[in-house]
Amino acid sequence: MSCVGVFDSGVGGVSVLRELRTALPRHALIYVADSKYVPYGTKSPAIIRQRSSAIVRFLAERECQTVVVACNTATTHAVDMLRRDFTNLSIVGMEPAIKPAALATRSGVVGIMATGATLSGERVGNLIERHKGGITVVTQPCPGLVELVEAGDLSGPRTSDLIRQYTQPLLERGADSIVLGCTHYTFLRETIARVVGASVSLFDGAEAVARQTVKVLGAKDHGNPRDQVVARGQTMFFTTGEPSVVAPVLEQMWGEPIPLVEQLVLRA
Secondary structure, eight states, rough: OOOOEEEEEEEESHHHHHHHHHHHSSSSSEEOOOOOOOOGGSSOOHHHHHHHHHHHHHHHHEEEEEEEEEOOHHHHHHHHHHHOOTTEEEOOOOSHHHHHHHHHSSSEEEEEEEOHHHHHHHHHHHHHHOOOOTTTTEEEEOHHHHHHHHOOOOOSHHHHHHHHHHHHHHHHOOOOOOOOOOGGGGGGGGHHHHHTTTTTTEEEHHHHHHHHHHHTTTOSOOOOTOTTTTTOEEEEEEEEEEHHHHHHHHHHHSOOOOSOEEEEEOOO
């Protein structure tokens, strides 16, 4: 089986990694958490491109033939460059789930929660124009949420208060579908759902990215993940931060013990 590399600025991309493990049970997966530079949403496009390039170079050296950019901000600012510079690799990017949210809305209003860097990029603007049709799309930057997920705080008072602060403008505009436009926010799904209520539907792109990765691979072996005859591929974890700090949060998001989280020092 070929190796699939996955990266994000921190632990958020594990939401995509989990879907990939289900869809590709026999493939080796390598996850890189660029914890030293989390969150990408507060970094300049130049830094995001530099970090993304260095990580993809590392994954290519580990013989990954497909790389998933499990970060909406990195996709916004770096995916075109990565596809241009690494022509021997298949690069799969994130796309906020605007299309299914637009199809599902009953009120005609869709909200998007994302980082400021993601919302400022042309890619998201073009995506909104392509799929909004006759609906209204309301965007909401959410500073601070990524940092709370990185700290493993998915439902505490501070997290709930910030979510309430960021969702209130969307609800006041009549949004009944909200797009979680950052991979970290998937881990806040239960808390967001509790805050906004059962009448509001939440959408993220993790499962769609896994399906696209399977399509890109042309994989015939993703099969049934419940088939115990299928040998599970290895999953390796790296962080550019301090492993003793990052590992417990990675385990929390992954949902099972991680024997080893290796420290990664990237070449510039």
